[in-house]
Amino acid sequence: QVQLVESGGGLVQPGGSLRLSCAASGFTFRNYAASWYRQAPGKERELVAVITTAGNSRVYVDSMKGRFTISRDNTKNMVYLQMNSLKPEDTAVYYCYAAGPRGYWGQGTQVTVSS
Numbered sequence: 001q002v003q004l005v006e007s008g009g010g011l012v013q014p015g016g017s018l019r020l021s022c023a024a025s026g027f028t029f030r031n032y033a034a035s036w037y038r039q040a041p042g043k044e045r046e047l048v049a050v051i052t053t054a055g056n057s058r059v060y061v062d063s064m065k066g067r068f069t070i071s072r073d074n075t076k077n078m079v080y081l082q083m084n085s086l087k088p089e090d091t092a093v094y095y096c097y098a099a100g101p102r103g104y105w106g107q108g109t110q111v112t113v114s115s
Contacts, residue, residue, distance in 0.1 A: 002026035009109030022096030030074040038092035
């Protein structure tokens with residue numbers, strides 16, 4: 001059974017940090033590029049960051065550059081998103097996505113940035 005399970009979301013004050021995790025199972029994770037997306041209330045889902053299969057290349061959306069870091073550990077079938085200097089506009093549900101012959105989505109984890 002294919003699964004992507006996100007964790008690590010929560011409520012954080014502006015300027016704070018969170019580390020999201022995504023655990024993959026049921027498929028050969030190391031063969032899939034991994035991404036984080038987010039969807040704010042009333043808005044479309046948008047790409048946050050992408051990491052290649054081996055983890056040697058990363059792409060970030062401009063508004064996240066310098067604040068967010070995507071990483072992966074293929075020995076643990078995990079992908080991470082370290083988020084620093086969080087802003088209220090970062091509030092969204094964050095989703096993990098594995099891109100391959102068939103794409104897989106996680107169920108999402110809520111991140112709320114508020115004082």
